[in-house]
Amino acid sequence: MADRKVRAIGLLSGGLDSLLAHALMRAQGIEVRAINFYTGFCILETQRRLGRKRPDGSTPRNDALQAGATLETEVELVDLSGPDYLRVVTHPKYGYGANANPCIDCRIFMFSKAREIMEQEGYDFVFTGEVLGQRPKSQRRDPMRVIDRDSGLEGRLLRPLSAKLLEPTLPEKEGLVDRERLLDISGRSRKPQMELARQLGITEYPQPAGGCCFLTDETFGRRFHDLMRRKAERRLEQEEVILLATGRHFALGPNAKLVVSRNETENLLLLQYTEGRYALEAKGVNGPIALVEGEPDERQRELASRIVGRYGKGKDLERVAIEWRRGGESTEVAVEPYRSEAEFEKLRI
Amino acid sequence: MSELPKPELKVDASGKFCPVPIMEIAKVARQASPGQVIELIATDPGVESDLSAWCKATRNEYLTFAREGGTLRALVRKR
Numbered sequence: 001m002a003d004r005k006v007r008a009i010g011l012l013s014g015g016l017d018s019l020l021a022h023a024l025m026r027a028q029g030i031e032v033r034a035i036n037f038y039t040g041f042c043i044l045e046t047q048r049r050l051g052r053k054r055p056d057g058s059t060p061r062n063d064a065l066q067a068g069a070t071l072e073t074e075v076e077l078v079d080l081s082g083p084d085y086l087r088v089v090t091h092p093k094y095g096y097g098a099n100a101n102p103c104i105d106c107r108i109f110m111f112s113k114a115r116e117i118m119e120q121e122g123y124d125f126v127f128t129g130e131v132l133g134q135r136p137k138s139q140r141r142d143p144m145r146v147i148d149r150d151s152g153l154e155g156r157l158l159r160p161l162s163a164k165l166l167e168p169t170l171p172e173k174e175g176l177v178d179r180e181r182l183l184d185i186s187g188r189s190r191k192p193q194m195e196l197a198r199q200l201g202i203t204e205y206p207q208p209a210g211g212c213c214f215l216t217d218e219t220f221g222r223r224f225h226d227l228m229r230r231k232a233e234r235r236l237e238q239e240e241v242i243l244l245a246t247g248r249h250f251a252l253g254p255n256a257k258l259v260v261s262r263n264e265t266e267n268l269l270l271l272q273y274t275e276g277r278y279a280l281e282a283k284g285v286n287g288p289i290a291l292v293e294g295e296p297d298e299r300q301r302e303l304a305s306r307i308v309g310r311y312g313k314g315k316d317l318e319r320v321a322i323e324w325r326r327g328g329e330s331t332e333v334a335v336e337p338y339r340s341e342a343e344f345e346k347l348r349i
Numbered sequence: 350m351s352e353l354p355k356p357e358l359k360v361d362a363s364g365k366f367c368p369v370p371i372m373e374i375a376k377v378a379r380q381a382s383p384g385q386v387i388e389l390i391a392t393d394p395g396v397e398s399d400l401s402a403w404c405k406a407t408r409n410e411y412l413t414f415a416r417e418g419g420t421l422r423a424l425v426r427k428r
């Protein structure tokens with residue numbers, strides 16, 4: 001083994017696999033710098049912002065920070081949520097998974113960032129908690145090779161949990177890492193990992209939450225692709241990401257879209273994004289805030305007003321006045337609220 | 350009750366969504382000297398659990414946490 005301090009960058013998602021990878025590397029005496037990439041598409045952060053609880057009533061926690069607490073290691077949160085990452089989302093070279101998830105390109109982007117830090121600060125290699133065959137697209141052998149190559153990390157990206165099933169990496173060949181102490185886990189079962197956690201005394205780790213990235217979410221994906229079709233230029237802004245994850249969405253037509261809040265917290269959130277959009281609200285009765293993007297015609301204004309009326313306290317009234325505000329101007333549309341959601345369900349995005 | 354120390358450094362992350370407040374305090378803490386007290390002001394409710402996990406991970410001392418309306422104020426002493 002090396003007669004100097006070996007230093008590695010570990011990408012820590014906060015899930016059990018990444019915790020184990022860190023523990024395995026540290027057990028080999030390797031100095032680990034734990035990094036977590038924040039993409040801005042985190043479901044958990046949005047849920048917390050909207051005050052949502054877990055099924056057991058507790059508040060969702062940031063898994064990467066919790067993992068840092070468990071490992072007693074500082075986890076450096078690196079913000080990737082800017083325009084460069086958004087461009088990866090709108091223009092993935094390797095396409096999308098089942099929804100709006102460009103997982104291969106996303107990983108290439110993250111691993112390239114890790115490589116930059118590795119090179120700038122003299123680390124020996126990068127490792128992840130990835131397990132061969134665990135995810136349908138990005139964690140198979142061929143995509144892994146593509147990711148390694150395109151991120152510039154070929155040979156310097158170690159996956160300690162599956163390493164014995166993969167070609168030896170440079171740190172293994174150079175004697176910086178003892179390959180014999182790496183593992184040969186593959187597939188979707190979590191049993192080997194749970195057993196390893198028990199052996200290593202790791203008792204606190206998150207249960208798989210069934211998707212933590214909005215890009216893999218079916219509803220979000222549908223809204224994202226709909227938005228891309230609506231735009232003249234394939235571009236995504238950060239505030240659009242927040243809006244795609246908020247409220248109920250309805251297509252009023254090819255040039256106009258309605259977003260209706262579902263609760264008080266979403267009301268406050270939508271009110272932050274009124275610039276350049278119509279803000280709708282029922283007059284004289286409590287109800288949701290809604291936003292309309294685009295230039296609706298008269299029929300679409302009525303449609304939107306009837307939907308907004310349906311979600312307010314005036315839903316059973318004969319008529320409700322909906323106020324439309326934009327840029328200091330205000331008009332009113334008086335409508336009969338829809339009597340049931342089924343009447344406009346086909347507009348839902 | 351003992352008096353709370355006066356913060357020497359301040360991070361105002363009001364209006365910023367998690368995990369940005371933690372990124373900001375981490376940046377200030379990296380430059381701070383041991384023993385310095387940092388005040389974090391934030392509005393995202395997720396800060397409460399994030400800050401306690403971050404303090405545990407970094408071994409910085411989590412001194413207090415208080416809410417005033419929608420504003421959260423915490424004091425942390427750098428180790």
Ligand code: SF4
Nearest residue numbers: 101102103106213215
């Ligand atoms: S699920 Fe896919 S797109 Fe989302 S963060 Fe992970 S790799 Fe990236």
